[in-house]
Amino acid sequence: MPLKPVRQVLDNGAVVIAEENHTTPAVALVAVVRAGGYDDPVGKEGTAALLARVLDRGTLTRSADAIADDLDGRGASLTVSAGRHQVGVGAACLVEDFPPVLAIAADVLRSPALPEPDIATRRAEILTSIRQEDDDPASVATNRFMEDLYGAHPYARRVRGTAESVAAIDRSDLVAFHERWFGPSALTVVVVGSLPAEVLVEQVAAAFGGWAGSGSRRVLEVPEAEVPAARRLERVAMPDKAQADVAYGFVGVRRLDPRYMAASVMNNALGQYALGGRLGDSIRERQGMAYYVFSSLDGGAGPGPLMVRAGVSADNVDRTITSIDSELSVVVEQGFTEKEIAESRQYMIGAIPRGLETHAGIAGFLLNAELFGLGLDYDQRLPDLIRAVTHDAAMDAARTLLRPDRATVVVAGPEATGQ
Amino acid sequence: MPGVASREAGVGSKASQVRETILDNGLKVLVQEVHSAPLASVWCWYRVGSRDEGPGLTGVSHWVEHMNFKGTTNIPRDQVKGIIEQFGGSWNGYTWIDQTTYLETASTDALDRMLFIEAERMDRCVYDPGECESERTVIISELQGGENDPEQLLDMEVTATAFKVHPYRHPTIGWQSDLEVMTREDLYGHYKRYYTPANATLVIVGDVETDDVLRRAEREFGAIHSRGTPARRTAIEPRQDAERRVILRKEGNTAYWKAVYHSPAFGDAAFFPLLVADAVLSGGAGLNIWSAGRVSRPQRSSRLYRRLVDGGIASSVHGALLPTAQPFLYSISATVSAERALAAVEDAVLDELDRLMRDGITDPELEKAKAQLRARFVFDMDGVTDIAHQLGYFETIGSWRDALTLGQRLAAVTPAEVLDVVRTVFAPSNRTIGWFEPQAEQCR
Numbered sequence: 001m002p003l004k005p006v007r008q009v010l011d012n013g014a015v016v017i018a019e020e021n022h023t024t025p026a027v028a029l030v031a032v033v034r035a036g037g038y039d040d041p042v043g044k045e046g047t048a049a050l051l052a053r054v055l056d057r058g059t060l061t062r063s064a065d066a067i068a069d070d071l072d073g074r075g076a077s078l079t080v081s082a083g084r085h086q087v088g089v090g091a092a093c094l095v096e097d098f099p100p101v102l103a104i105a106a107d108v109l110r111s112p113a114l115p116e117p118d119i120a121t122r123r124a125e126i127l128t129s130i131r132q133e134d135d136d137p138a139s140v141a142t143n144r145f146m147e148d149l150y151g152a153h154p155y156a157r158r159v160r161g162t163a164e165s166v167a168a169i170d171r172s173d174l175v176a177f178h179e180r181w182f183g184p185s186a187l188t189v190v191v192v193g194s195l196p197a198e199v200l201v202e203q204v205a206a207a208f209g210g211w212a213g214s215g216s217r218r219v220l221e222v223p224e225a226e227v228p229a230a231r232r233l234e235r236v237a238m239p240d241k242a243q244a245d246v247a248y249g250f251v252g253v254r255r256l257d258p259r260y261m262a263a264s265v266m267n268n269a270l271g272q273y274a275l276g277g278r279l280g281d282s283i284r285e286r287q288g289m290a291y292y293v294f295s296s297l298d299g300g301a302g303p304g305p306l307m308v309r310a311g312v313s314a315d316n317v318d319r320t321i322t323s324i325d326s327e328l329s330v331v332v333e334q335g336f337t338e339k340e341i342a343e344s345r346q347y348m349i350g351a352i353p354r355g356l357e358t359h360a361g362i363a364g365f366l367l368n369a370e371l372f373g374l375g376l377d378y379d380q381r382l383p384d385l386i387r388a389v390t391h392d393a394a395m396d397a398a399r400t401l402l403r404p405d406r407a408t409v410v411v412a413g414p415e416a417t418g419q
Numbered sequence: 420m421p422g423v424a425s426r427e428a429g430v431g432s433k434a435s436q437v438r439e440t441i442l443d444n445g446l447k448v449l450v451q452e453v454h455s456a457p458l459a460s461v462w463c464w465y466r467v468g469s470r471d472e473g474p475g476l477t478g479v480s481h482w483v484e485h486m487n488f489k490g491t492t493n494i495p496r497d498q499v500k501g502i503i504e505q506f507g508g509s510w511n512g513y514t515w516i517d518q519t520t521y522l523e524t525a526s527t528d529a530l531d532r533m534l535f536i537e538a539e540r541m542d543r544c545v546y547d548p549g550e551c552e553s554e555r556t557v558i559i560s561e562l563q564g565g566e567n568d569p570e571q572l573l574d575m576e577v578t579a580t581a582f583k584v585h586p587y588r589h590p591t592i593g594w595q596s597d598l599e600v601m602t603r604e605d606l607y608g609h610y611k612r613y614y615t616p617a618n619a620t621l622v623i624v625g626d627v628e629t630d631d632v633l634r635r636a637e638r639e640f641g642a643i644h645s646r647g648t649p650a651r652r653t654a655i656e657p658r659q660d661a662e663r664r665v666i667l668r669k670e671g672n673t674a675y676w677k678a679v680y681h682s683p684a685f686g687d688a689a690f691f692p693l694l695v696a697d698a699v700l701s702g703g704a705g706l707n708i709w710s711a712g713r714v715s716r717p718q719r720s721s722r723l724y725r726r727l728v729d730g731g732i733a734s735s736v737h738g739a740l741l742p743t744a745q746p747f748l749y750s751i752s753a754t755v756s757a758e759r760a761l762a763a764v765e766d767a768v769l770d771e772l773d774r775l776m777r778d779g780i781t782d783p784e785l786e787k788a789k790a791q792l793r794a795r796f797v798f799d800m801d802g803v804t805d806i807a808h809q810l811g812y813f814e815t816i817g818s819w820r821d822a823l824t825l826g827q828r829l830a831a832v833t834p835a836e837v838l839d840v841v842r843t844v845f846a847p848s849n850r851t852i853g854w855f856e857p858q859a860e861q862c863r
Contacts, residue, residue, distance in 0.1 A: 001455075001456060001457055021455065022455060023453070023455040023456070023801060023802055024797050024798070024800060024801050025797060026794075026797055026798065026801070064719075065720070067719075068719030068720040069720045071717055071719070072702065072717040072718070072719060072720040072721070072787060072791065073720075073786075073787045073790060074717075074790055074794065075703060075717055075790045075791035075792070075793060075794030075795065076717060076794065077714045077715045077716070077717055077798075079715050092714045092798060093794065094793075094794050094797060097794075120731075121728075121729065121731050124731060124734070124756055124757065125728070125734040125735075125756070127757055128673060128734035128754060128756055128757050129734065131672045131673050131757060132672075132673050132754070134672060135569070135671050135672050135673060135857075136567065136568070137567055138567070238670075239670065240669055240670030240671075241566075241567050241670075242562075242563035242564070242566035242567050243560060243563035243564055243566075243567060245567075273500075273501070273504060274499075274500040274501055274504050275500070281500070284557060285553075286553075287553075288552075288553035288554060288555070288556040288557050289556065289557075289560070290557065290560050291557050291558070291560040291561035291564055292564070311560060311563075311564045312560060313556075313559075313560060313563060343501050343504065343505060346504075346505050346507070347501075347504040347505065347507055348507070349507060350504075350505070350506050350507015350508065350525070350526055351507040351508075351509070352507070353456055353457050353458055353507070353526060354458060354507065354508070354509065354524055354525070356456060357456055357458060357524070357802040357803065357804065358801045358802045358805075359801065360713070360714075360801075361802075413567075
C-alpha cells in the first residue's frame with residue numbers, strides 16, 4: 001500500500017504535503033521551519049529551545065489562556081519543539097477539530113506575542129530540566145560525549161543550552177530569532193488524516209497562504225567535523241548513582257552522503273539488529289553485563305555521531321569498554337558475515353510498513369523525505385536503496401567509521417568498588 | 420486493497436468487528452481485521468503479574484518474561500535472534516502488576532511465524548541454568564538503571580509505604596535482595612504454573628482474514644495441553660486511616676514531590692468519575708499504558724498546571740489513574756522548580772484538592788474533561804498494535820469488551836459522582852506523601 005501524498009508549494013513558498021489515512025478519525029500535523037539550535041547565537045545556546053517553549057504562550061490576537069482553553073476544550077494536543085535544525089509545531093486532534101487547531105498552529109508560528117512573564121517562567125522550567133539532565137548519568141555521558149567528540153564544531157553545542165547561556169537569553173534574542181528564521185519560505189507542513197488529501201491541502205493553504213514573509217529558502221551548509229586524531233577517555237564521577245552509563249563513538253556521515261545507506265545497514269548489524277546486533281550478542285546476551293547496549297547513527301544535515309551506548313554496573317565499565325573495542329576490531333579486521341548484512345538489509349526493508357502504522361509515523365516519514373529532498377515516492381524507492389547495499393559497501397563503511405584507536409569515550413556514574 | 424475496506428477500518432474498534440473464540444484447551448482468541456496497512460500485530464497475554472508474587476519471589480514474573488525470549492524446544496537459542504526481524508518485525512514484552520504480555524508486529528506474511536513463537540512460548544521454553552544466571556545480572560542492571568532516576572526511586576518508596584499487605588506494594592522488577600537469590604527452579608515453577616492456555620488470551624489484529632487466522636491459531640495452539648486456570652494471589656488492603664510520609668534524601672540537584680491515594684479499580688463505578696477529576700486537575704490522559712505519552716496530554720488549562728507550573732513553583736505536574744484489576748493508587752507527581760520549596764508545592768496541591776472536595780467541578784469543566792478523554796480514547800487506538808494492546812489489556816483486568824465501552828462509561832459521569840469520589844479518595848487519611856530532598860554533592 002504505497003503512500004499517495006499530495007504536495008503543493010504555496011505562492012509564498014511554503015510547502016504543504018498531505019496524505020489521506022483512515023486508521024483513526026483524527027489528523028496529525030507537523031509544521032516546521034528550517035532553523036534550530038544550530039542557529040543559536042554563540043553564548044546564547046538554547047535560544048531556539050526557549051523560543052519553542054514560549055511560542056504558543058499567546059499570539060498577537062490570542063492570549064495564552066485562550067489558546068490553552070481552546071485546545072484543551074477539544075482534547076487536542078499541540079506541542080512546539082526545537083531540534084538542531086528545526087523548530088516545529090506538532091499537533092493531533094479529532095478530524096472535526098482540525099480547522100480550528102490548524103488555525104492556532106499557524107497563528108503560533110506566524111505571530112507569537114512572546115510575553116515577558118512567560119519567558120521568565122519557561123526559562124526557569126528549562127533551567128530545571130538542565131539540572132535534571134546534569135543529575136542523570138545517561139544524559140551526562142551523552143552531552144559530554146558530544147562536547148568531547150565535536151570540540152569547536154557547532155554540533156558540540158546543546159540545543160537546550162547550558163545554565164549560563166539560557167540565563168543570558170532575553171526577549172530581544174527570541175524576537176530576532178523569529179524574525180530571521182520564521183517565514184513561509186522556510187516552512188514545511190505535513191498533515192495526515194481521515195480526509196481527502198486535497199481537502200487537507202486546501203485547509204493548510206488557507207491557514208498559511210496569507211503569510212507574507214521573508215524571502216529565499218536558505219541552503220544550509222554544515223561544516224565538516226574534524227575527526228579526532230587520538231583516543232580520548234573521560235570519566236565523570238557521580239558517586240551516589242546506582243549504575244554507570246557509557247557513550248562511545250565517532251563522527252558519522254551526513255544523511256545525503258552517498259555512503260549513508262551503507263553506514264546505516266552496517267550500524268544495524270553492529271548495534272541494532274534484534275537485541276543490539278553484535279554488541280548486544282556480546283555484552284548483553286553472552287556476558288550478561290547490561291540491560292541495554294546499542295549503537296545509533298545520526299545522519300542529519302551535518303555529520304552526526306555514530307554512538308554506542310551501554311548502561312552497566314560500575315564494576316563492569318572497563319570490561320564493557322574492552323568488549324566494545326574488541327567487537328569493533330573484529331568487525332573491521334574479519335568483517336561481518338554475508339548473512340549478517342543480508343539480515344540487516346531484510347530487516348530494514350521489512351520494517352518500513354511498521355514505521356508507517358500511525359498518522360504521526362507517516363507524517364514524520366514524509367517530513368523527513370521533504371527536508372532531505374528524497375522525493376514523494378521515497379517509501380517505494382527505499383526498499384531498493386537498502387537492497388542495493390552490498391557487503392563490500394557495508395564493510396567500507398565499517399572500516400571508515402569504526403576506529404577504536406580514535407574513539408571518544410565518556411563514562412558517567414559511580415566509581416568501581418573493585419568487587 | 421479496496422477503498423471501502425480501508426474506510427471501514429477508520430473507527431478504532433467495535434464489538435461487532437472482534438471475533439472471540441475459545442479453543443478446547445481454554446485459550447481465548449480475539450481477532451479483528453484492520454486493512455489500513457499490510458501489517459499484523461499478535462499479542463499473547465497472561466493473567467500473571469507482580470501481584471502474584473509471594474515473599475522472597477518479588478520480580479519473578481518479570482524475570483520469567485525475560486527467560487521466555489531465550490529459546491524453546493523448537494526454537495534453538497541460536498535461532499532466536501532474527502526470528503521475527505527477518506520479516507522486518509519487532510517483538511517485545513512487558514510485565515506489570517496484573518499481567519504479562521508478549522507481542523510481535525510485522526508484515527502479514529509473518530503471521531504463521533508470530534503464532535508459532537507464541538505457541539512455543541506458552542508451553543516449551545527451556546530455562547537453561549546458564550541463561551538464567553546470565554540474565555540475573557541483566558535484570559539487576561535494569562533495576563539499577565531505573566534507580567538512577569530519583570522520581571522512580573521515590574515512586575518505589577511511596578508505593579511500598581501506601582500498601583501494608585496487598586502485593587501491589589512491591590515493584591514489578593522486584594527487590595534486588597530477592598533477585599540476588601532466586602533460583603532457576605523458582606523461575607521455571609512460576610512459568611509452568613501460570614503459562615497455561617486457559618490463563619492466556621491471544622489477540623490478532625491487522626490485515627488478516629478472520630476464519631483463516633482462527634484455523635492457523637488452532638493449528639499452532641490446539642495441541643497444547645490444558646492445565647486449568649491457576650488460582651491467583653489475592654489480598655484485601657485494609658483501609659488506610661492515617662496519613663503516611665516518606666522522605667528520601669539522596670545526592671541530586673532537583674526536588675520531587677509525590678502523593679498517592681488508594682483509588683478504585685477499573686471495574687468500580689467510581690473509576691470514571693475519578694478519571695474525570697484527574698482530567699480537571701492535570702489534563703485528560705488516555706488509558707493505553709503501552710502508547711502513553713505518544714500524544715501529549717492537554718493540560719495547559721488544568722487546575723494543577725495553572726497553579727503550579729504557570730505559577731512557577733513546579734516545572735511539571737501530572738496525575739495518574741491507571742486501569743487495574745484491584746484497587747491501586749491515584750498519584751500526583753511534581754518536579755519542584757529550582758529555588759522553590761517542596762512545602763510550597765505540597766501546600767498548593769493540597770489546597771487545590773481541598774477546593775475540589777469542597778466545590779466539585781463545574782459543568783464546563785466536565786464537558787472539557789469528557790472532550791479530552793473522548794479524543795484520548797481515539798488516539799489510544801492508533802494502529803493495529805495499539806488496537807490489539809487495548810483488547811488484550813482489558814481482558815486481563817476484566818473483559819476485552821471494556822476496551823470498547825470506555826466512551827459510554829465516560830459519557831454517563833455526572834458532577835455529583837465526581838464530587839462523591841473526590842471526597843472519598845482525597846481524604847487526608849487516605850494519602851501517602853513522598854518528598855525527594857536532594858543532598859549536595861559529596862565528592863564529585
